[in-house]
Amino acid sequence: MSNQNINKTKEYKYGFSTDIESIKAPKGLSENTIKFISEIKKEPKWMLEWRLKAYKRLKASKEPDWQKPKFPKIDYQNLYYYSAPKSIKDKPKSLDEVDPKLIETYQKLGIPLNEQKKLSGVAVDAVFDSVSVATTYKEELTKKGIIFCPISEAIQKHPELVKKYLGSVIPISDHYFATLNSAVFTDGSFVYIPPNTKCPMELSTYFRINSSETGQFERTLIIADKGSYVSYLEGCTAPMRDENQLHAANVELIALDDAEIKYSTVQNWYPGDENGKGGIYNFVTKRGACRGKNSKISWTQVETGSAITWKYPSCILQGDNSVGEFYSIAITNNHQKADTGTKMIHLGKNTKSKIISKGISAGKADNTYRGLVDIGRKASNSRNYTQCDSLLMGNKCGAHTIPYMKNKNSSSTIEHEATTSKINDEQLFYCNQRGLNQEEAVSLIVNGFCKDVLQQLPMEFAVEAQKLVGISLEGSVG
Amino acid sequence: MLDFKPNEKEIEKIGKFSIEEKNFRIENLKNFNSVGFPNKLVEDWKFSDLRHIVSKNFAKLDLKLKPSKEENFDFIKDFEHNYIVLVNGRLTSNSFQHEDNSQIVINPYLNKDFSNKKEKNPLINLNYALSIEGFNLEVKDNYKFNKVLVIYNLFTKDLNENILNSQNRIKIGKNSELHVFDYVINKSEKNFFNNVYEDLYLAESSVFKNISIQKNRSNGFFHKFSKNILSSKSNYSSFIFPLGLKFDKLDLEFNLEGENIECNLQAASFLNKGDHQEIKTRVNHLAPNCKSYQKVKNVIDLDSKGVYQGKIFVKNIAQKTDAYQLSKAILLDESSEFDSKPELEIYADDVKCSHGSTSGSVEKDSIYYLMTRGLSKNESVKLLINGFLSEIIVSIKSKTMKNFIEQKLLSQIYEH
Incomplete structure (x- = not known):
């Protein structure tokens, strides 16, 4: 034959x-x-x-x-729905082979050389790899009983947990892209924090082994058991080039009694070029359930990348006295489009939620805040506060606010305010006078505009995010 | 489920039409019949599921095409006025005794513009298909009304699970001014549905002021779509006090087509005993230097629901726009509900656009304060509600009007 x-x-x-x-x-x-x-x-x-x-x-x-x-x-x-990680042969041999624009951005962000290589997918020598670092972290976590592993590993090793919680917040019948993810998800993170445990460090996909190529259909499941705390970081500030155009991830968070989950995202995927060609579609479903009493879920996101971003990290406040928070910065430039916001569903008594959203739109971009606050009949003494601010640069871009508010309980309060404005000429002039050039001035003012959200990010993340805010808006003024 | 699908033959009963008009009506009827009354899956009806509301309240829904006899009613005696009378939407009589009649045109009206072939709003489709004559009012250039014009909207006793469709048009000439007082009198004790389409055109530098209020609680289900075109330097202001309607949806669209326009919309309502009230607005800022202001206040009691859907659209050339939206609601009972969706869609950067929306209970501290002054709890709540809604009434300039509205509103608050 x-x-x-x-x-x-x-x-x-x-x-x-x-x-x-x-x-x-x-x-x-x-x-x-x-x-x-x-x-x-x-x-x-x-x-x-x-x-x-x-x-x-x-x-x-x-x-x-x-x-x-x-x-x-x-x-x-x-589309291909599964493709194993690239072999060393396919990867660029050195940074010289990587798009110079990408390298330029890395340098502006101040990313160390080794990390630059890892991020741009250059085959890295085992010595430089962060594997060793990751292993030490892993040991420490195991000691505390914390499970932090790829979800495919969790399916095999902890089936009882996965069976119990997977799809319990985002049911498989939820909506098209969530269902698609349920059918074909390839990998993602699984986190379980045992009762009364405070996770000693910020968990990040970055430190998880074999995290570099999680694929386009990522699935994350985080469970914080009674009285526990975890802070989880997703993505990183460095721009990521990815060949998959469609990204439809699902993220599920579950907080039991007295537990707290803090989930931070910095998304900086390829936004397409100046003419709106290419770029990633980021259609993500993120949802957290505050199942237990006094539980808390806090979402923080900085969205600067992707051609189309379309996500609404939500909180279902089931437990009495539970708290949901949403802090968001969405920056769109050139032909980017972002439609993002949150849903706060108040079901339990004395539940509180807070939404702070900052949208910045430049070039020919469209930036939409879309959110729902729903206070149910039984959610007495609940409270929501929402603030949406939009900043426009130029008259070719758009900023939109579409909030939905439903209040069915007479002892509960919803407060919402939104403003749209541009960068004040006087502020710019003041900065220019003090020796800042136009771009530095814009970056400074925008960072001030976003301060409420940036300060919610973990320390080292916040510093990078601040730089990122400036870089994303380059060339939008003047 | 009520299956309301009017037959094409009904169109012939309305009157004799040109082929063009007949086709236009048939086309629209087909559109309506293919979708029926909108339910909550339709974005604009998200908070008011009309299909459900109609099915729940009507066993049948008959077209009422024959004119009803005009019934006696009491004219307003509190202030001198001109008037027109509409009986079940049809123009029956009018008087402009305080005005120069040569400056005014008033006649029965039917829309003769058949260019809108793609209308998607099923209620407008229904209106286009089955409308009877309403009124057309034109005020010529450079004429200012001496007295207010009262539009008596009379609904007769013989209405019984009927649906009425009518169309009106008001056109104000350059530098002219008109104040309208919309007054709804309802004699029917049975349920009925009234579906109105209204066009308003304001020419340059004209002024239009409007107050609308119901005389009494009624079993009316009202839907009104109003398209308002505003030219440069014109001034529009409207005060809406819907009270005691089973269902009321006001769908207002404003096109600010010239510069330096002022558009002002304020509403206050007290909803009780299963009332359902929705105000939906869309303000299109299409030219620079315009101002729009919206303020909607609701107090919601037993089994009632208040809805506010407001949208501000700012075109990229409409720089220096100043647009504001505020909706506030007080919920008094466990069974009350307030939903809102204040939307901004902005494409110009040098603008000042903001909105605010709050809903909650009466402030406990304020009740406590009043109770320490010797008022009962019930009295305190009523006083606070009164204060809350009066904020809208206070901005009415005419004193007689102010008193008139205040009495109506007070009697509503204190009767419950």
Whole structure:
């Protein structure tokens, strides 16, 4: 039998080609693709069934079309849903091979050389890799009983936890992209904090082994058991180039009695070029459930990248006295579009929520805050405060605020305010007078505008985020 | 579920129409019949599920195309005025005794503009399809009304699960001024649905002031879409005091097409006993240097629901826009609800746009303060509500009007 024939038989038998260099699922979305992903991840049967159930649901649902940023139709059959990490051969050999623009941004952000290499996907020598650092962290966490691992590992090692909580906040039938994720998610993080434990460090995907390529359908599940605390960081300030256009991640947080989860995101994916070509579609579903009494979930996000960002990190305040917070900065420049905000669903008594959103729009971008505050009949003595501020630079961009407020309880209060303005000429003039150039001045003023949110970020993150805010707006004034 | 799908033959019963008009009506009827009354899945009806409301309250819904006999009613005696009378939406009589009649045109009206072929709002479709004649009022250039014009909207006793559709148009000439007092009198004890489409055109430097109020609680279900086109330097102001309506949705669209326009909208309402009240606005700032101001206050009691959906749109050339939106609600009972959606869509950078929205209970400290002064709890709450709503009434300039409205509102607050 010739080689060709062997290949043919193989294709027929498994429905996919086995290439040693990179393993790819067959193109397109089908039951076979899902079975393939499940098999390659060595998942138990219940997990596969769960995925297939989601797939069945997906076939019956439609893409939503109510959102402000319209996107070109996605051909789901023309996508790869699984592709193993690139081998060393495919990666750029040195920084010289990486896009100089990217390197320039790294330097502005002050990222060390080794990290630059890692971020841009340059094959890094084992010595420089952060694996060793990660291992030490891991030991410390294990001592405390904290589980922090890829979700695929958790499915095998802690099935009882995954079974109990996966899909309990974002059900598989939620909406198109969430369902899609449920069917085909490839990897992501799993965190479990045992009762009465304070996680000793900020958990970050960055320090998790094999985190560099989590793929386009990421799934994160964080459970904070009674009386515990965890702070989780997602993404990093450095720009990430990614070949996958569509990103549909699901993030689920669960806080039990007296637990607190703080989730911070800095998203700086490729936004496309000045003419709006290319760029990532970031369609993420993030939702947290304050299940227990006195629990707290706090979302902080700095969104500067992606061609289209479309996400609403939400809190379901089920437990009495639970607290939900949402702090957001969304910066859009050139042809970027962002439609982001939050949902605060008050169900328990004495629940509180706070929303601070800062939107900055420049170039030809569109920036939308869309949020829901819903106080149920039984959520007595609840309170919400919302503040949405938008900053416009130039008259080719747009800033929109679409808040929904529903109050069904007479002892509860909703307060909302929103403003839209531009950078004050006097402020700019003042800064210029003191020797700052136009761009520095804008960066300074915008940072002041965003201060309320930036100070919610963990220390080292905040410093980088501040620089990022300035860089994202380069070339938008003057 | 009420299945309301009027037959095309009904159109012929309204009157004889040109082929163009007939086709226009049939097309719109088809549009309506294909979707029916909107439910909460339709974004604009998110907070007012009309399909549910209609099904719950109507066993049937008949078209009422024949004119009803004018019934006696009491004219307002508190102030001198001109008037027009509409019986079930149809213009029946008018008097402009305080004015120069040569400056005014008043006649029955039907829309003859059939260019809007893509209308998506099912209630406008329904109106386009089945409208009977309302009124057309034109004020010529450079004429200022001496006295206020009262529009008596009379709904007769014989209404019984009927649906009424009518169209009106008001046009104010250059430098002219008109004050309108919209007064709804309802004699029907049965449920009925009134669906109105209104056009208002303000020419340059004209002034239009409007106050609308109901005489009494009623079983009316009201929907009114009003399209307002404002030219440069014109001044629009409207005070709305909807009270005691089973269902009321005011859908107001403002197109600020010239510079230096002022547009002012204020509303105060006390909702009780299952009232459902929605104010939806869309203010389109299409030219620079305009000002718009909206303030909506609601007090919501037993089984009632208040809704405010406001949108400010600012086009990229509309620099120096000053737009403001405020909605405040007090919830008095466990069964009351307030929903709001104050929206901003802004494409110009040198603008001042803001909105605020609050909802909550009556402040406990204030009640405590009043009770220490010897008032009962009930009295304290009423006094505070009165103060809360009076803020809107205070901005009415005419003293007689102010008193008139105040009495109406007070009687409503204190009767419950």
